[in-house]
Amino acid sequence: MNIAVVGAGYVGLVTSACFAELGNQVICIDNDEVKIKALKRLKIPIYEPGLEELVKRNYKNGRLSFTTNIVDAVRKSLVIFIAVGTPPKENGEADLTGIEHVACSIAKAMTSYHLVVEKSTVPVETGHWVKHTIEINKKKSVSFDVASNPEFLREGQALKDFMHPDRIVIGVESKKAENILKELYSGINAPILVTDIKSAELIKHASNSFLALKISFINAVSRICDLSGADIERVALGLGMDARVGRTFLDAGIGFGGFCLPKDLDAFITIASKLGYSFDLLKEVKKINELQRRDFIQKIESHLWNIKNKTIGVLGLAFKPDTDDMRFAPSIEIVNTLEGLGAHVKVYDPQSMTKARKIFRNVKFCSDAYTVAKGSDCLVILTEWNEFKELDLKRMKKLLRQPLVIDGRNIYLPEKMKELGFKYISVGRK
Numbered sequence: 001m002n003i004a005v006v007g008a009g010y011v012g013l014v015t016s017a018c019f020a021e022l023g024n025q026v027i028c029i030d031n032d033e034v035k036i037k038a039l040k041r042l043k044i045p046i047y048e049p050g051l052e053e054l055v056k057r058n059y060k061n062g063r064l065s066f067t068t069n070i071v072d073a074v075r076k077s078l079v080i081f082i083a084v085g086t087p088p089k090e091n092g093e094a095d096l097t098g099i100e101h102v103a104c105s106i107a108k109a110m111t112s113y114h115l116v117v118e119k120s121t122v123p124v125e126t127g128h129w130v131k132h133t134i135e136i137n138k139k140k141s142v143s144f145d146v147a148s149n150p151e152f153l154r155e156g157q158a159l160k161d162f163m164h165p166d167r168i169v170i171g172v173e174s175k176k177a178e179n180i181l182k183e184l185y186s187g188i189n190a191p192i193l194v195t196d197i198k199s200a201e202l203i204k205h206a207s208n209s210f211l212a213l214k215i216s217f218i219n220a221v222s223r224i225c226d227l228s229g230a231d232i233e234r235v236a237l238g239l240g241m242d243a244r245v246g247r248t249f250l251d252a253g254i255g256f257g258g259f260c261l262p263k264d265l266d267a268f269i270t271i272a273s274k275l276g277y278s279f280d281l282l283k284e285v286k287k288i289n290e291l292q293r294r295d296f297i298q299k300i301e302s303h304l305w306n307i308k309n310k311t312i313g314v315l316g317l318a319f320k321p322d323t324d325d326m327r328f329a330p331s332i333e334i335v336n337t338l339e340g341l342g343a344h345v346k347v348y349d350p351q352s353m354t355k356a357r358k359i360f361r362n363v364k365f366c367s368d369a370y371t372v373a374k375g376s377d378c379l380v381i382l383t384e385w386n387e388f389k390e391l392d393l394k395r396m397k398k399l400l401r402q403p404l405v406i407d408g409r410n411i412y413l414p415e416k417m418k419e420l421g422f423k424y425i426s427v428g429r430k
């Protein structure tokens with residue numbers, strides 16, 4: 001099938017490469033000329049395991065191409081996915097001007113039937129506005145359909161999530177659109193849920209908000225564990241063994257970050273309020289997430305006594321492992337607060353150093369975890385990279401000024417750390 005994907009960000013690039021891998025002819029479009037030029041030289045702007053190889057293979061075999069020319073791409077494609085950003089506005093609402101602009105450009109380029117599919121995360125009723133925008137900008141004789149096909153890709157596991165999803169959701173208004181999307185996904189072995197467009201849009205917001213709710217719930221329970229002496233890992237295990245709850249997304253830590261969960265939560269709260277419902281449950285989810293970070297900073301403070309002039313070694317900056325993404329990473333608030341309190345901060349992350357250099361101006365960037373530990377008054381863990389789980393802890397202990405580890409991701413066993421002679425503080429565990 002001939003496909004166009006508008007937007008060469010995380011979602012657009014993964015979607016393009018995966019559809020090409022499934023045997024389709026894909027044109028990926030972005031208005032950022034520098035990005036498109038780099039992609040043509042096979043320079044991938046993001047770190048996503050397996051993506052570079054997939055892009056290279058499909059670019060070389062001619063199934064994947066990159067362009068800034070939306071008119072040409074639209075005319076060559078039956079299905080057009082909109083995968084441009086929907087960044088948050090000051091009030092938490094999603095900024096949909098990018099979607100409107102793309103819908104308008106698609107409409108003006110159309111000369112025959114096209115199926116226009118929302119892939120970006122958008123508030124309920126966006127499909128209606130996309131349809132309206134195309135309607136008023138297209139040539140009269142041209143027919144089209146709009147559909148919603150939300151993505152459920154996790155950064156760091158995006159290719160796996162695309163090829164082996166739990167479900168594929170398609171929101172449509174016509175049998176023709178349904179059949180095209182079903183054919184497009186026929187190479188993927190997963191249940192397809194066909195629904196109306198509004199429900200499909202809502203499924204995406206509800207999914208991300210529910211995941212955020214699970215994380216905030218377990219983080220709140222971790223506070224009770226800290227206060228009572230119970231162990232959050234055991235509680236999460238016991239809770240998760242109930243199939244109705246499930247163990248996934250019950251890892252306590254420093255709260256959720258990234259470009260999706262925080263932004264989608266805000267957008268869902270805002271759209272609910274606009275529709276006339278005050279989603280207080282989700283407001284509390286957000287509050288718990290903010291408190292979790294503050295509580296972690298307090299733990300550092302209480303174990304270092306005065307933060308001023310102390311050297312704090314930070315391992316991990318990305319909002320989660322296997323990505324270089326720093327957007328809304330919990331590390332930003334934590335590192336900035338520590339610096340604000342007068343600490344000297346040394347940092348290392350396996351993938352996000354380039355992006356982190358643009359965010360942190362005064363921290364000392366180190367080449368590895370051991371350099372971070374050297375001479376530090378404490379080690380703080382903010383991202384659970386495997387590399388950190390496999391460190392030579394005896395060596396780390398010798399390098400630290402005092403054997404203090406404050407772990408925001410619970411990556412070590414408290415008994416083992418005690419045995420090695422560390423003062424080890426984690427989340428919801430003694």
Ligand code: UGA
Pocket residue numbers: 121151152153154155156208211215248249250251252253254255256257258259260261264319320
């Ligand atoms: C999330 C969803 O998981 C995807 O299904 C969705 O498609 C995507 O947003 C999106 O809307 O595009 P992602 O943001 O890549 O994916 O990352 P997650 O794996 O969901 O992690 C989000 C944050 O929650 C991270 O900061 C992570 O450290 C934190 N987290 C996750 C926890 O603190 N505890 C957990 O148990 C799980």
